[in-house]
Amino acid sequence: xxxxxxxIPNAVIHRLPRYxxxxxxxxxxxxxRISSIDLSKRMGVTASQVRQDLNHFGDFGQQGYGxxxxxxxxxxxxxxxxxxxxxxxxxxxxxLGTAIANHSNFPRxxxxxxxxxxxxxxxxxxxxxxxxxxxxxxxxxxxxxxxxEIAILALPKAVTQSVADRLISLGVRYFLNFAPVDxxxxxxxxxxxxxxxxxxxxxxxxxxxxxxxxxxx
Amino acid sequence: xxxxxxxIPNAVIHRLPRYxxxxxxxxxxxxxRISSIDLSKRMGVTASQVRQDLNHFGDFGQQGYGxxxxxxxxxxxxxxxxxxxxxxxxxxxxxLGTAIANHSNFPRxxxxxxxxxxxxxxxxxxxxxxxxxxxxxxxxxxxxxxxxEIAILALPKAVTQSVADRLISLGVRYFLNFAPVDxxxxxxxxxxxxxxxxxxxxxxxxxxxxxxxxxxx
DNA sequence: TAGATTGTTAATCGATTAACAATC
DNA sequence: TAGATTGTTAATCGATTAACAATC
Numbered sequence: 001x002x003x004x005x006x007x008i009p010n011a012v013i014h015r016l017p018r019y020x021x022x023x024x025x026x027x028x029x030x031x032x033r034i035s036s037i038d039l040s041k042r043m044g045v046t047a048s049q050v051r052q053d054l055n056h057f058g059d060f061g062q063q064g065y066g067x068x069x070x071x072x073x074x075x076x077x078x079x080x081x082x083x084x085x086x087x088x089x090x091x092x093x094x095x096l097g098t099a100i101a102n103h104s105n106f107p108r109x110x111x112x113x114x115x116x117x118x119x120x121x122x123x124x125x126x127x128x129x130x131x132x133x134x135x136x137x138x139x140x141x142x143x144x145x146x147x148x149e150i151a152i153l154a155l156p157k158a159v160t161q162s163v164a165d166r167l168i169s170l171g172v173r174y175f176l177n178f179a180p181v182d183x184x185x186x187x188x189x190x191x192x193x194x195x196x197x198x199x200x201x202x203x204x205x206x207x208x209x210x211x212x213x214x215x216x217x
Numbered sequence: 218x219x220x221x222x223x224x225i226p227n228a229v230i231h232r233l234p235r236y237x238x239x240x241x242x243x244x245x246x247x248x249x250r251i252s253s254i255d256l257s258k259r260m261g262v263t264a265s266q267v268r269q270d271l272n273h274f275g276d277f278g279q280q281g282y283g284x285x286x287x288x289x290x291x292x293x294x295x296x297x298x299x300x301x302x303x304x305x306x307x308x309x310x311x312x313l314g315t316a317i318a319n320h321s322n323f324p325r326x327x328x329x330x331x332x333x334x335x336x337x338x339x340x341x342x343x344x345x346x347x348x349x350x351x352x353x354x355x356x357x358x359x360x361x362x363x364x365x366e367i368a369i370l371a372l373p374k375a376v377t378q379s380v381a382d383r384l385i386s387l388g389v390r391y392f393l394n395f396a397p398v399d400x401x402x403x404x405x406x407x408x409x410x411x412x413x414x415x416x417x418x419x420x421x422x423x424x425x426x427x428x429x430x431x432x433x434x
Numbered sequence: 435t436a437g438a439t440t441g442t443t444a445a446t447c448g449a450t451t452a453a454c455a456a457t458c
Numbered sequence: 459t460a461g462a463t464t465g466t467t468a469a470t471c472g473a474t475t476a477a478c479a480a481t482c
Contacts (some may be wrong), residue, residue, distance in 0.1 A: 064463050108420070191425060228474090
C-alpha cells in the first residue's frame with residue numbers, strides 16, 4: 001500500500017464501498033480476474049476512473065492480466081478498515097435502531113454492536129437480535145466498563161445534539177447519525193458520518209419535478 | 218425562477234435539502250433575513266458558494282439586505298417540488314419500512330404514503346401509523362386502482378431488483394432504494410435515489426482507520 | 435446618500451478523462 | 459514474443475472561490 005500521508009479525494013473515498021459491493025457480486029459469479037474496462041462497464045464509470053481510484057492506494061493490478069477479484073476486494077476491505085473490530089452502541093431503540101441492530105452484515109464488517117440504549121420503559125430490558133436494550137441512565141456506568149468506539153444515533157432530531165454532546169463528554173468520538181441535523185463539535189478528532197434519509201427523499205422529489213417539467217417542454 | 222433548461226450541477230442539487238434544513242432552524246430562531254455570509258458561517262461553507270448555488274435558480278436576494286429567510290425557504294421548497302403531492306407506497310414492512318412509515322415529516326413535504334406491502338403473513342393486515350400492510354400479491358390490483366408515483370424499497374438485497382422490475386412493469390417510475398444494490402433499468406425516465414446505510418458505515422470506518430493511523434505517525 | 439450585500443465574471447482549484455509508455 | 463492491460467502523465471472538464479461592479 002502507498003504512503004497514506006497523501007490526502008485521498010473525498011469522492012474516491014465515497015466510491016470505495018461501491019467497489020467493495022461490486023467486487024462481491026463479481027466474486028459470487030465465480031469471476032477470478034477482471035480488467036478495469038470490464039469493471040468500469042459494470043459500474044457505469046470510466047476505466048480511467050477505476051484505475052485512478054485504485055492507484056491512490058496501491059498497485060493492485062497487473063499489466064496484461066487485470067485485477068484479481070478476491071485479492072482486490074480484500075485490499076479494499078483493509079483500506080476501509082473492515083478487518084478491524086469496532087465496538088458499537090446504538091442510541092435509540094425505535095424502528096430505525098431496531099432495523100440497524102438486525103443488520104446482518106455489520107458484525108461481518110467489524111462492527112460489533114454491544115447494546116442499545118433508550119428511554120422508553122416499554123423497550124428497556126427487552127432484547128433485539130440478542131442484544132439488551134438498556135436504560136439510557138445506565139450509559140455512564142456502561143461506558144465506564146466497556147470500550148465503545150462508535151455510537152449510532154437513531155434518535156429524534158430534537159434530542160440528537162444533546163445525546164451526542166453527552167457521548168462526546170464520555171469519550172465517544174465516532175458517530176453514525178440518522179437525524180436530519182448536522183452535529184456540532186469542537187474536537188477535531190471527532191468523526192461524524194450522517195445518513196440523511198429525508199435529504200435523499202427531497203433530492204428524489206427535485207429530480208421528479210425536473211423530469212416532469214421537461215416533459216411539458 | 219430562471220429558465221430550467223440549464224442543467225444544475227449535481228453537487229448543488231444535493232446541497233438544496235441542507236439549505237432547506239438550515240433555513241428552517243434559522244426561521245425557528247425568529248430571524249427574518251440573513252446574508253450569504255451569515256448563512257455560510259452557520260453551514261460551514263463559503264458565502265460565494267451560497268450565492269452561486271442560489272443563483273442557479275433565481276435572484277432570491279436583495280443587495281444591501283440579504284435574503285428573506287421565509288421567502289427563500291419557500292422558494293427552495295418549490296424548487297425541490299415539495300409543494301407537489303406524491304403518492305407513495307412502501308415495499309417491505311420490516312423495521313426499516315415501519316420506521317419510514319412513521320416518519321412524521323413525509324406528509325408535510327408532499328409524500329403521501331398510501332400503504333405498505335409485505336409477504337409476511339404475520340404483518341399482512343396489521344396497520345402501521347394508520348396505514349394498512351397489504352399482501353404483496355395485491356400489488357397489481359392496488360396499482361390498477363390507485364395512482365402511485367414513488368415506491369420506497371425497504372427490502373433485503375436479494376429481492377430488491379426483482380421487486381423493482383415488477384413495479385417498473387406496472388408503471389412505477391420513481392424509487393427510493395434502501396438495499397445495498399444499484400438498481401438496473403432501461404427506461405431513462407426512471408429515477409432512483411438510493412440510501413446506502415452500509416456504505417456510510419464503511420466510509421466512517423475508513424475515516425476512523427485513517428485518523429488512527431495518523432495518530433501513530 | 436452611504437453602506438451593505440447581492441449577482442456575476444474571472445481566477446483557481448480539484449476531479450475526471452484521455453492517452454500512452456511500461457510491463458506482465 | 460505479441461497482446462493485453464496496467465500505472466501514470468497530460469489534457470480537459472467542472473466546481474469552488476475570489477473579486478468587484480451593480481444596486482437596493
